[in-house]
Amino acid sequence: MSRPVLEIDQVSKRFGTLTAVDGVSLSIRENEFFALLGPSGCGKTTLLRMLAGFETPTGGRILLDGADVSRVPPNRRPVNLMFQSYALFPHMSVRANIAYGLEMEGRPSAEIRKRVDDMLATTQLGGLAERKPDQLSGGQKQRVALARALIKRPRVLLLDEPLGALDKKLRGDMQIELKRLQHEVGITFIVVTHDQEEALVMADRMAVLRDGRLLQCDTPHAVYEHPADAFVAGFIGVMNFAAGMIAGQGVAVRDGSIIAGALPEGMEQGAAALAAIRPERIVLFPDEETANRTTGRIEALAYHGLDLQLHVRTPLADKPFLVRITADTADRRPLAVGDPVELGWSATDTRIFRN
């Protein structure tokens, strides 16, 4: 395992009576693509601004390569930020924008010219060098902002909602593009996003924040399969929940039946709990014996091309269960709204959370 480039040690930030970030500790490794994920107001942007140096922590320390940088001003940190609004200098050409950071370092002009040319090529901006930011499309502006930050060769590049201003199609392309660039330049990326899909696609590891606290930090796969609590489970991907109380080796739900699953440590019998099942883990008309089984009626069908989403009303929960089946399953057995269906899933695919 490579050594941490950035260590966030019990960092807090209070604005008056409001606690924006509350004792967050994270360790980010060299060349990692790290995502800070959470709903708006969770403190992720404040944390990012502290890493960039625009805010000073009211508690804890930020260590960069082992040195405490908590109070180092932004212009003296080997960390760069790509702003959500891109913050391109409107009175300067693309070339001048990208060169700005190197001019601040006092590099000789021949070196600046060469490095800017290289960066223009890397980010495929060659033909736009003399344009002003207002003459660029959203995707082009984003690439200029990225080039302007990357050319400084920072130890860590911070990206604040980097794809937020782009349309959906472009966003998909840029997710791949960002991964490619990060691999090519070999710089640690920390991305702030509220879009869980973006984090799942791009990140090597992700941290989920809520109300200023760190809920979970792990690989996307681990967070998706083993969410730390019901909030993370619902926030990352889609999750079906059934509320009830612990009974035996599962949760006794609305209709009195028990959904079997692995009980978390220290859950006593009778405690309020949520059983959670991913839509893709539910089998329609299971052939073999499954630990959990229920019947329901199709309330709605949503066709997504690759797969089909069913909204199934069951006696287990107030809200209909979402079930995802592949297109060929649907082809083998035509389904219509109102049809009765049978659902089954295993105990190991059932997560149980405190409620």
Place this chain on the structure above:
Amino acid sequence: MTTSRPTLLMMPALAWLIGLMVVPCGLVLALAFFQRGIYGGVDYTFTLENFAKVVDPLYAGIFLNSARIAGTATLIAVVIGYAAAYAIASCRRSLQPVLLFFAVLPFWSNYLIRTYAWIVLLNREGLVTQMLRWFGYTGEPPSMLYTEGAVIAGLVYNYLPFVILACYAPLSRLNPELAEASRDLGGSAFTTFRRIILPLTMPGIAAGAVFVFVLSIGNFVTPALLGGGRFQMIGNLVYDQFLTANDWPFGAALAAALIAIMMLLLLVQGYASDRASTRSAPVREDA
């Protein structure tokens, strides 16, 4: 005859401008091409002599002197006004309109009264001298009134709100993330100001500066009251030609030259700000 509604709506303003602006200016210009009557008045014989006199070193010197005084006042007003506008724009949003209101509050009182107030402040036994005495100063009272400094102080004071308003507009619209981006890329606070904030707010500075300069160079009340008639500016000279020397054609030629200078400056400023705004006009995202 059919007249479109926009034309009709424009009529009153147009009549006003033509009747009170274009015609009088035309009359002044016309007057400048005639000779002065022997006992005052106007002798309607064509001559270019008045314009020749305008460029005579004696009078050209007064033009230059006026430009120097107006230029100094402009420079001081821009420095003070920009700093004030910067401070106001950095305050919290809800406070800004209040501060702007206080900045323009002096406009609610008469220009003459405000200028007389400076006499009360600056005369030999005025408020400034009394303040000095109160702090223990016992020497000769400083002579401040009827100096060039007093004229400049009066001009700066009177036209400062224009600069504050003109500079506040671009400063308050400036995205604060631009300054942060400059800091993030390694720029010091001073470099950030010089390379990002100053160029982006230059149109406001130019507008404010041209305003102060144009209003100052043609001003005659302030130099008359605070300069004590010893420091003649073109405004005083024109005033003298019409009302004391009774040389209307020469006064008209001086006035025409002054108007020409002002119009030229306003045109240049208008052209520059026009260029700045078309340059930064955003293209549509989907273009």
